[in-house]
Amino acid sequence: MRPTVTARALVLLAIVAQPAHGQDNPAEASPPAPEGEIPPENEIIVTAPQERGTVIGRSVPDVRLGREEIATYGAGNVGELLTSLRPQTGEAPVVLVNGRRIAGVNEVSRLPPEAIERVDILPPEVALAYGYRADQRVVNIVLETRFQAATAEAAFATAGGRDEQKASLNMTRIRDRERLSLELDYARASPLNAAERGLSGPSGLFDPAGNIAGLGPAGEIDPALSALAGATVILAGVPAAAATAPLRLADFLATAERPNRTGDGRYRTLLPQTRSLALGATFARPILEDINATFNARYAEENSASAFGLPTSLLTIPAGSPYSPFADDVALHRAIETFGALAGRSETGTGQFGLGLNGSLAEWNWTFTASYDHTRAVQQTDAGVDASAFAARIAAGDPATNPFGPVAPTLVSAGPPDRTRTESDAAVADVVTTGSVARLPAGNVTTTFAAGVASRSSESSGRRAGLVQQTRLSADTARVRATMTLPIASRRHAVLAPLGDLSLNFTVGHERLSQVGAATNVDLGTTWSPIRPLRLSATYSRNQGLPPITQRADPVVETANVPVFDFVTGETVPVTRVEGGNPALLASSRNVLSLSGHLRPLPDANVALNLNYSRSTTRDAAGLLPAVTPEIEAVFPDRFVRDGEGRLVRVDLRPVNFARGAQQHLGWSLFASLPIGRPPRNGEETDDGAEPAHAGDWGGGPGARGRGRVVLSLSHNWSLRDRLTIREGIAPLDFLAGDAFGGRGRARHQVIGAANLTMAGLGASLNANWQSGSRLRGGATDLAFSDLATLDLRLFADLGRRPELAAAPWLRGTRLSVSLTNLFDSRMEVRDASGATPAGFEGAWLDPLGRAVRLSIRKQL
Incomplete structure (x- = not known):
């Protein structure tokens, strides 16, 4: 029978729509006619081959990155690439490899980007087919079928006092379904202290030289000193000459009401000294014929050392002391330099193992993943000094003991450091199956079943103030999830075709955590594509969250001399900060409504626009205590300790449950990938591989490419509502209106933009970040935070692709890059009601590193 015009048109359309290698917008593949279904008369059904590595279902990627787009980012490995893609993927996307689940992102994070054929960023509803919840975007990394390279990279960074060195080595071999990857990473960074940024360090009245305060009812030091000053004197800095000889009362006149504030900047680190080493392997x-297996192992250790300022002591100098000219007893606030800074040291070692199996059985795809992690963490913090012997000599009026002079090591002793040790284990196993259970006129009913178990345990021991504490906690979890996707309308199947493509999905899950209870999760969603370039989605989730074991079992750690802004007094003061777990945490519940739209306005260009809106309410959410405000202190009076003068001396920041939270967010993002320069001529390759050079191309000369690629992205997140009710019956905190929570205000707007360009072996990546200003309202003062704009620039050159270097084959596969983070050294400005910047809110405190320059050389061996 001779095909009709309609049949010939269908054939032509299918051929044009068939995906081509390197094509920006591959069309969907047409599946064969369902079994038992007879094609209409005179209609020819064309079956196009399915793309390699596609995800389950027929979802079209929101954004596709081919080799050219990936090259524009100049990333050294897959982990860096994923970080650069956060404006499109969010903070924690689901990562697939070749359309399959993996045991963990560590399986591919160290692979070189040259091993990637393409990256597909897919809508959140795709996560349902893999046993995840529909609140994360999906990143599918499709690897090359054949690839082999050994890559070495060395990087150096400097930023005015902090040096960083990094070295990494990776060997990767891919042969179709076989893959082997070995990696080694080492990094170190020097400490950066406050004095190197011109900061004195918030130490309150405790200064190495010392400050005198009165002990009388009105706080007056001495009526005679007040008479000399012409006003009541309650504070006076100790003159430098007091360290070597007794002084007269008049010698304190110059420092009356002018306490010493030299601080302890050179004894306090803004950034710690760090060292890390990691080894990993993936095979x-x-x-079996239909079963693929993946095994990965990784060991990492990290060490850090910090300094928290000088230990302090509050001493009493009696009247009649040979070194005191005062008529009454006075208080001396003194920082002790004898043993140097209070130090904190931490050592963490982590071993990780993962196993993945995937295959198919009949029309069902299945995946089994299992992982085991073991972590050992040791933390040690100096607790201060015991100055009782020094204080006793001063109280006795010992003429050989000058309270203002150097303190002999025999008169003070370093107390035993606080030390905690934690051993934790986590074993997780999940099975996910996906297949079709029925056939509707609009398509197949797809169902995903997921079941998993997990066992986590933590054992910690700590020694604090000479007392030994031990904590053991374990938790076993069992969970099941079932998802069903129902096609309602379909253009392809001519079912309610005027509606376009419409599907509904429903998910129910149940999770039980030993010693805590059970949680039930329900998700309802719909996806509608009224016209091919547009897709609309809506999801409603009602989920219960069980507190993680780390929030419940972490050991209690106390750190002295931590600067905290006290809104009650309007001062930044050094306090003892208490951190750790809270075994009394309750489960939380969260309701989320999400609406999103995706538009590809140009059918022949890789341009995508996303719009999303979310509204969530949470009950009993667990979190750290907010800022020190009168309202917070009234609700949690036992978490804040003040001395007799009302100064804050201790803050307990262990997590608690909050009554209710409410957030609303609106965001949009734009992505565009466009070729630039002369398109390749007949017989020439694109920028994916080598091509003949042509004079006049950018970069010029033999071997240069004439075609490049520019990738542009822009995203805006707008926070419409952000409130927290700490306890029922108490007015909620409105963070966007300035209510304090933590150390910074909440920005209402955040904009992220990026422009990436490659051509002729040269590349540039420019990233811009902007956030709007904010406020914090407190009891004694308000704080105003300025807006902040930062710019990061990365320049790189693939030397082997530069024509002028073609005569040096040893440069093949060599890349040089220069990265400038925070190019203009921008920092947020903070002002109180008087226009001054409070201690602890200087720009270098909020962003210690500032501008950094990193140089790296990368070589494929």
Whole structure:
């Protein structure tokens, strides 16, 4: 029978729509006619081959990155690439490899980007087919079928006092379904102290030289000193000459009401000294004809050392002391330099193992993943000094003991440091199956079943103030989830075609955590594509969250001399900060409504626009205590300790449950990938591989490419509502209106933009970040935070692709890059009601590093 015009048109359309290698917008593949279904007369059904590595279902990527787009980011590995893609993917996307679940992102994070054929960023509803919740975007990394390279990279960074060095080595071999990857990473960074940024460090009245305060009812030091000053004197800095000889009362006149504030900046680190080492291996291969197996192992250790300022002591100098000219007893606030800074040290070692199996059985795809993690963490913090012997000599009026002079090591002793040790284990296993259970006129009913178990345990021991504490906590979790997707309308199947493509999905899950209870999760969603370039989605979730074991079992750690802004007094003061777990935490519940739209306005260009809105309410959410305001202190009076003069001396920041939270967010993002320069001529390759050079191309000369690629992205997140009710019956905190929570205000707007460009072996990546200003309202003062704009620039050159270097084959596969973070050294400005910047809110405190320059050389061996 001779095909009709309609049949010939269908054939032509199918051929044009068939995906081509390197094509920006591959069309959907047409599946064969369902079994038992007879094609209409005179209609020819064309079956196009399915793209390699596609995800389950027929979802079209929101954004696709081919080799050219990936090259524009100049990333050294897959982990860096994923970080650069956060404006499109969010903070924690689901990561797939070749359309399959993996045991963890560590399986691919150290792979070189050259091993990637393409990256597809897919809508959140795709996560349902893999046993995840529909609140995360999906990133599918499709690897090359054949790839082999050994990559070495060395990087150096400097930023005015802090040096960083990094070295990494990776060996990757891919042969179809077999993959082997070995990696080694080492990094170190020097400490950066406050004095190197010109900061004295918030130490209150405790200064190495010392400050005198009165002990009388009105706080007056001495009526005679007040008479000399012409006003009541309650504070006076100790003159430098007092360290070597007794002084007269008149010698304190110059420092009356002018306490010493030299601080302890050179004894306090803004950024710690760090060192890290990591080893990893991943091996994948088919073990049966339809079953692929992946095994990965990784060991990492990290060490850090910090300084928290000088230990302090509050001493009493009696009247009649040979070194005191005062008529009454006075208080001396003194920082003790004898043993140097209070130090904090931490050592963490982590071993991780993962196993993944995936295959198919009949029309069902299945995946089994299992992982085991073991972590050992040791933390040690100096607790201060015991100055009782020094104080006793001063109280006795010992003429050989000058309270203002150097303190002999025999008169003070370093107390035993606080030390905690934690051993934790986590074993997780999940099975996910996806397949079709029925056939409707609009398509197949897809169902995903997921079941998993997890066992977590933590054992910690701590020694604080000479007392030993031990904590053991374990938790076993069992969970099941079922998802069903129902097609309602379909253009392809001519079912309610005027509606376009419409589907509904429903998910129910149940999770039980030993010693805590059970949680039930329900998700309802719909996806509608009224016209091909537009897709609309809506999801409503009602989920219960069980507190993680870390929030319940972490050991209690106390750190002295931590600067905290006290809104009650309007001062930044050094306090003892208490951190750790809270075993009494309750489960939380969260309701979320999400609406999103995706538009591809140009059918022949890789341009995408996303719009999303979310509204959530949470009950009993667990979190750290907010800022020190009168309202917070009234609700949690036992978490804040003040001395007799009302100064804050201790803050307990262990997590608590809050009554209710409410957030609303609106965001949009734009992505565009466009070729630039002369398109390739007949017989020439694109920028994916080598091509003949042509004079006049950008970069010029033999071997240069004439075609490049520019990738542009822009995203805006607008916070419409952000409130927290700490306890029922108490007015909620409105963070966007300035209510204090934590150390900074909440920005209402955040904009992220990026422009990436490659051509002729040269590349540039420019990233811009902007956030709007904010306020914090407190009891004694308000704080105004300025807006902040930062610019990061990365320049890189693939030397082997530069024509002028073609005569040096040893440069092949060599890349040089220069990265400038915070190019203009921008920092947020903070002002109180008087226009001054409070201690602890200087720009270098909020962003210690500032501008940093990193140089790296990367070589494929």
